[in-house]
Amino acid sequence: MKIGFLGLGNMGGPMALNLLKAGHQLSVFDLVAASVKHLVEAGASAVGSPAEMAKGDCEVIITMLPASQHVKAVYLGEDGLLAHVKAGVLLIDSSTIDPISAREVAGAAVKHGNPMLDAPVSGGTGGAAAGTLTFMIGGEQADFDRAQPILAAMGKNIVYCGGAGNGQVAKVANNMLLGISMIGAAEAMNLGVSLGMDAKVLAGIINTSSGRCWSTDTYNPFPGVIETAPASRGYTGGFGTDLMLKDLGLATEAAKQARQPVMLGAAAQQIYQTFSQQGNGGLDFSAIIKLYSKQEG
């Protein structure tokens, strides 16, 4: 299939490579020349602008951009995709942005005659490279069915979440809960250990009890409890604190627009912000347990 891919960063780059490997013809664009070069060497053809991509003969265009202002600019800008793309081309935005903006862009696309899906992912750069991402999809069921085999080249779980924007809703809701659970796990583990318990014994009990969560049984923030977790390798790799902070920012913004209180969600955002301001934004988000640990004098 002829596919356009716009945004070849840490996530978009390996995702595009997996599409090439699956045998698709790829037309790519990014502002960073080196990123484009890497894909061209792997067999993609480069275009000079979103407008040029839109004017081409892609059947599907996928975008992977940092934030909602970039998504709006690329789709809705004067010389953007919607100004030039043929009706019927399927548009898929894999950026993580707020649901309201996602719906605004999807509405404009549909009005222009283009089916559109929001398709944010989870799984990190590791999942992007391995083609094991989870896609959370919002849009029409028929468009989801059409996109499914394409996305399957890049991900393992392709989940339909309902109408436009719902992919983003699912992602911010899940990640807000994740951000809260991880801090809760850090507090519970540190409390138990400071009161004299062995960390592995405590984790074992929690993991067979009602406190059980992904943050304790799969990604425990206490060093040494789970050998494969970032906590056991100095909090390197994984899902960075500043990325969690971005997602919590989207969640509280969406909550504000929906006039929905999220007391722990907002508290979690501020706690990670405090930790990031102390210079830890690049560590895996489970490193938040360090904010709760006694500092050596």
Place this chain on the structure above:
Amino acid sequence: MKIGFLGLGNMGGPMALNLLKAGHQLSVFDLVAASVKHLVEAGASAVGSPAEMAKGDCEVIITMLPASQHVKAVYLGEDGLLAHVKAGVLLIDSSTIDPISAREVAGAAVKHGNPMLDAPVSGGTGGAAAGTLTFMIGGEQADFDRAQPILAAMGKNIVYCGGAGNGQVAKVANNMLLGISMIGAAEAMNLGVSLGMDAKVLAGIINTSSGRCWSTDTYNPFPGVIETAPASRGYTGGFGTDLMLKDLGLATEAAKQARQPVMLGAAAQQIYQTFSQQGNGGLDFSAIIKLYSKQEG
């Protein structure tokens, strides 16, 4: 075996019954005559005071009391258990109290020549009746081994947590995390639904993603998502808000003594307190989602 059982309330009553059913000889005490009568009719013999029980020939004495002041009074009071009990009798306290008090009482017992275990339970009145409680045990390993077959008549999981007080530590740490996760689940579910998602679809996604926790996959607070959860029967039964509030009070108190910050733990305590003050202390704790729901005018 000859066992004394002190405290025959909502939890202690059915636990004592299960010991009788297992063939043990039971000597019981409670301030409430009706509670004693119920056990006597089932085959137990009644004593008139903790002192009388201590002076008897029980090999093991089990206590199940509301709070640390009762535990201290019964064990350490002028006419309490330790003033009269023979050395060597195994003492098991199943009350949920703060770890510091548990260690204080255990220390006094050991000094007096009595092995002691703290053995708080989870599983609620349903688990007490069915004999499926989880016991979290702190104390010496040898005493744990001795107690294990007795406790097995009342519970399904008998978990050794390490030295004295560690049963209480495990319980407050687990329940603090549970209290936080449930509020996080309530916020995430309500945020997603208020942004237009179907509750069951959202729960399905979270339960296969990193936000997964017992509060979403087993005890989801959104009505109708899990048919067997209290949320699907008007938040009746289950684990009451005021009981969760008690456990969070123990957790933050223990954290204060350990000089350990628990930001979300303390926030959770205040959120349940707000909900309880609005008259909802008797509802299952997952009803906290109602604090986050739009009130009809």
Place this chain on the structure above:
Amino acid sequence: MKIGFLGLGNMGGPMALNLLKAGHQLSVFDLVAASVKHLVEAGASAVGSPAEMAKGDCEVIITMLPASQHVKAVYLGEDGLLAHVKAGVLLIDSSTIDPISAREVAGAAVKHGNPMLDAPVSGGTGGAAAGTLTFMIGGEQADFDRAQPILAAMGKNIVYCGGAGNGQVAKVANNMLLGISMIGAAEAMNLGVSLGMDAKVLAGIINTSSGRCWSTDTYNPFPGVIETAPASRGYTGGFGTDLMLKDLGLATEAAKQARQPVMLGAAAQQIYQTFSQQGNGGLDFSAIIKLYSKQEG
């Protein structure tokens, strides 16, 4: 002086009237015809659009709009003020918006040859009618000096806060602290009274001690403590909960952009949001004390 006034709502309407009373010639615009009519009857002349106002001969144009998207549209829109206004005309935006947006608009104005001030107010509709508002001004000192006599017709305190956007910074910082202090006052008053103290005695002690703040000595949230405060008249009038919520939304948004943690500011936002969601958004913000009060069964 010939002045344009754009935005004649609850605040803008009475402010414009005070300019008329001070002898200025007024050209006005609003989307709501009744608001315009009211001003025209008082002596103003109406124009049909921002563009028409910009093309006229106003020496100064003042805007008073609900939110940053309106400010951006009116100033930066294709047919907005900056597309048509003569260089040198002084632009004053009295809307309360986030500092970043204020700086963006001011930057565009200056580039276009127009001095611009951000001039948000405090004092409410009462202060707008009485001409006793406080203006917090960001921009060049010389432009502040030029604006000062005009603003003096509408306000009592005209405070220079430094460069562009600083009027907005001062307002969000002050109002965030106000929102926090009021909740703190509500908690302290309710705690003291629930522990048996007389509310007036407690307020008297706090007001001569280190807990003293505007929220206790001038605007105490406990009914009956200060006769002139909204608390003593059913929380009517004053500064609405939803307006406080808007300002806290601006504060936490600005903090997010500055990567600055505001833990209590974010908590305050969520607490007012909870109260608003329960149907109390129209009450004075000091009514937040009701969220902390026992509900009658």
Place this chain on the structure above:
Amino acid sequence: MKIGFLGLGNMGGPMALNLLKAGHQLSVFDLVAASVKHLVEAGASAVGSPAEMAKGDCEVIITMLPASQHVKAVYLGEDGLLAHVKAGVLLIDSSTIDPISAREVAGAAVKHGNPMLDAPVSGGTGGAAAGTLTFMIGGEQADFDRAQPILAAMGKNIVYCGGAGNGQVAKVANNMLLGISMIGAAEAMNLGVSLGMDAKVLAGIINTSSGRCWSTDTYNPFPGVIETAPASRGYTGGFGTDLMLKDLGLATEAAKQARQPVMLGAAAQQIYQTFSQQGNGGLDFSAIIKLYSKQEG
């Protein structure tokens, strides 16, 4: 007058000295010999135990102790004050403890025939030395009138707060609000400065606006804003973070017993606890602003 003084630490020592200077005869006790020696050199006579003091001929006994367990031991212990003191001797406890314990001790005293006042102070060691403390008094009005001239030798403001325990209530309520306001002030000042405002200009605006509080106009946490505040001398002296933490612990404990939510009070406690755990417990509590400041790499 013949006065007994029990507890000669950082606060009690200088307070006792001021009683001597005012011409009273002083009988003193402390576990630390050096503290007693200092007072004896200044003219006091030493006794060997609380019991000996109680058996003596003091007309008034004043206690100044670290925490409620010490107060209970000294008053209610087997060999404590109430076991030996003559009926009619006025008892004054200046310790800062929780209101419930204060009422328990006062109730026992009254039952024994001794009028008792709770009389916690604010003003710190500086105020204790200068004789300018504020006393917050709970108990009978007649006893307050009797104590007033004695306390006037140690303090400037002697405030009657109502029945037994109300002195403690007033202190915890005031200090909880203080702890909240100071964090609010820290967040507002840091937010404003990080957004580009001058700290002194911002403080000036807040101090004439609705955000005004003792923490901004008298004790501003931003360095250089108020020359006499601890912030302008490296956060030395003043009121230590760990003392604020103790008072917030009393406030949240009292709130728990009263079933009264204190969301920001509990958040403040955790924030100071986090700061203390990072090694800053000895700094003045206004140093909390450092938790909100960017750390140098």
